[in-house]
Amino acid sequence: MRIHFSYQLIVSVLIASISVISCKKDDVDVIDPAVKNSVSIQFENRVGDQKLVLGTPAYKNAAGEPFALTTLNYFISNISLKKEDGTVQKFPNQYFLVRQADAASQVITLKDVPSGNYSEMSFMVGVDSAKSVSPVSERVGALDVTGYGTDGMYWSWNSGYIFLKIEGTSTAVPATVSASQSFAMHVGGYGGGWNGSAKTVNNLRTVTVPMTTKATVRGNIAPEIHLFVDALTIFNGPNKISLATTNSVHMPAAATPIADNYKTMFQVDHVHNDKQ
Structure with missing residues (x-):
């Protein structure tokens, strides 16, 4: 019995084989650090399991004290992204002011991020000492000391930035302390020096958060990292804060x-890794 293979059949098989090999090659995820894209970071401010809405008297802290927030602002700086292989990509000299009253400020965009699989993010809450003491001409954008208006995120009397500002009202605040039962907590203090015989307080804090779903930066993928920011933790964290006794904080040591x-x-x- 003879089996005959036609020329056309052989050519068809070869073409099909080449196509399969080509498809497999195209499916390989090749990471080229020279190829860059942006990464956006969204800060969604919340109070426990509720979205934060300014002026809403629906929140309670661990002490059972009801409160409403009228202001929540904080600086984010010194952001870095860590790849799954352990290498770190830093984004120096970038400072952002997140304001609950301004939705646009709650999304930060990092540009020219090298391709890679990022599994961890770090950032500082506040403005580091080097930048805080730099010439005013070098403090632009979010750090412009003349451009805050009613936000007042700079202490002219203390020559330093307010890293986080939280203000509101609560019936727990004694009327003898504040007729309007309002509270204000302004946290600052970048350390790095001495005030007389005492070292200045350093309230800068570095935050590191893992990403269960990696941010996969590619030429056609610009990841979006979505963070929950629980303002309730300001009262209910490792240090329990009662508004009845702690309702006016402006000095670094007390903060x-x-x-x-x-x-x-x-x-x-x-994390969203949607292709563009």
């Missing part, structure tokens, strides 16, 4: 327990 609390208020909820 340290609050800084320790808000260090824990950030977590990555999800």
Whole structure:
């Protein structure tokens, strides 16, 4: 019995084989660090399991004290992204002011991020000492000391930035302390020096958050990292804050327990790696 193979059949088989090999090659995820894209970071401010809405008197802290927030602002700086292989990509000299009253400020965009699989993010809450003491001409954008208006995120009397500002009202605040039963907590203090015989307080805090779903930067993928920021942690963190007794904080030394609390208020909820 003879089996005959036609020329056309052989050519067809070869073409099909080449096509399969080509498809497999195209499916390989080749990471080229020279190829860059952007990464956006969204800060969704919340109070426990509720979205934060300014002026809403629907929140309670661990002490059972009801409160409403009228202001929540904080600086984010010194961002870095860590790849799954352990290498770190830093984004120096970039400072952002997140304001609950301004939705646009709640999304930060990092440009020219090298391709890679990023599994962890770190950032500082506040403005580092080097930048805080740099010439005013070098402090532009979010750090422009003349451009805050009613936000007032700079202490002219203390020559330093307010890293986090939280203000509101609560019936727990004694009327003898504030007729309007309002509270204000302003956290600052970048350390790095001495005030007389005492070292200046350092309330800068670095936050590191893992990403269960990696941010996969590619030429056609610009990841979006979505963070939940739980403002309730400012009161309910490692240091329990009662508004009845702690309702006016403006000095760095008194603000340290609050800084320790808000260090824990950030977590990555999800990551979008949608192709463009």
